[in-house]
Amino acid sequence: xxxxxxxECRGINHWFGANxxxxxxxxxxxxxxxxxxxxxxxxxxxxxxxxxVGTHLPNEGATLVDLAHGxxxxxxxxxxxxxxxxxxxxxxxxPFLTAQQNVALGLKLDQTSIPFRLFQYPKWRQLEKEHLKxxxxxxxxxxxxxxxxxxxxxxxxxxxxxxxxxQALIMKxxxxxxxxxxGALDESTREDLQRLLLQLYDQNREAKKxxxxxxxxxxxxxxxxxxxxxxxxxxxxxxxxxxWKKSGHTRCPGxxxxxxxxxxxxxxxxxxxxxxxxxxxxxxxxQVFDPTRLQPIDQFVTYWDDQKHGKTTP
Numbered sequence: 001x002x003x004x005x006x007x008e009c010r011g012i013n014h015w016f017g018a019n020x021x022x023x024x025x026x027x028x029x030x031x032x033x034x035x036x037x038x039x040x041x042x043x044x045x046x047x048x049x050x051x052x053v054g055t056h057l058p059n060e061g062a063t064l065v066d067l068a069h070g071x072x073x074x075x076x077x078x079x080x081x082x083x084x085x086x087x088x089x090x091x092x093x094x095p096f097l098t099a100q101q102n103v104a105l106g107l108k109l110d111q112t113s114i115p116f117r118l119f120q121y122p123k124w125r126q127l128e129k130e131h132l133k134x135x136x137x138x139x140x141x142x143x144x145x146x147x148x149x150x151x152x153x154x155x156x157x158x159x160x161x162x163x164x165x166x167q168a169l170i171m172k173x174x175x176x177x178x179x180x181x182x183g184a185l186d187e188s189t190r191e192d193l194q195r196l197l198l199q200l201y202d203q204n205r206e207a208k209k210x211x212x213x214x215x216x217x218x219x220x221x222x223x224x225x226x227x228x229x230x231x232x233x234x235x236x237x238x239x240x241x242x243x244w245k246k247s248g249h250t251r252c253p254g255x256x257x258x259x260x261x262x263x264x265x266x267x268x269x270x271x272x273x274x275x276x277x278x279x280x281x282x283x284x285x286x287q288v289f290d291p292t293r294l295q296p297i298d299q300f301v302t303y304w305d306d307q308k309h310g311k312t313t314p
Contacts, residue, residue, distance in 0.1 A: 023254030032214025036232030085168030158189035237288035
């Protein structure tokens with residue numbers, strides 16, 4: 001089954017006053033892909049993510065999402081929407097709600113109003129039971145079935161981040177965005193949550209085998225290269241270190257995509273052999289992070305050609 005395009009960035013340019021941040025960012029993300037986005041500090045990774053979320057639209061260009069699964073034209077993103085869910089590094093759970101209630105909250109706000117809950121109370125109570133049941137199912141997906149009634153202060157950082165992931169998943173967004181989601185966690189907890197993402201990727205592969213659309217399309221922004229290679233099936237490097245002088249610019253017009261290649265796919269419980277990562281990690285260091293190597297913009301942007309020649313994960 002060939003993936004349709006779930007998300008597209010077309011000619012994204014963004015700046016803050018005289019500070020040029022993003023330049024001509026073009027990116028297509030296939031449905032079911034797990035894309036890792038890396039780049040030097042200040043290169044605009046979070047700015048690009050906010051353009052996709054819709055909270056900060058680009059100065060020029062457009063981001064589009066496929067809401068009709070290829071049946072009609074893609075829809076331009078004009079603001080936040082439930083088709084995109086995001087998980088930040090600093091999870092924001094309501095301290096007075098249990099894990100189950102926190103996960104069900106998005107459904108409550110999306111499907112009901114205050115007048116409905118006040119004046120159609122019996123119907124609301126029934127719907128609330130359905131929401132809580134579904135929230136319990138999603139907490140079980142992230143391996144928190146025994147933590148339904150715990151409040152945030154009773155949970156570890158890793159548990160709270162699992163709740164935040166369940167909050168995003170329950171809304172069934174077209175795109176899941178993760179902005180440095182595990183950066184504040186200890187190494188053991190971080191690895192545990194990375195394996196959780198690989199389990200979601202496994203569900204994608206199972207869906208494809210059955211001829212169904214993969215349920216999860218994910219973009220993760222991370223500064224940790226091993227994590228980027230481990231959890232993604234595609235690596236995109238955003239950088240201001242490219243040969244902009246050859247393109248006729250007198251100053252750097254902003255960061256753009258300088259690296260776009262497949263990355264290996266790992267099983268959730270496979271033992272990590274870090275030497276498998278070394279070649280691609282070194283490529284990233286040189287082509288994305290090294291300010292002394294200003295390479296042509298498209299030299300390492302090969303993902304779609306690689307896919308055409310069967311070098312990507314089906």
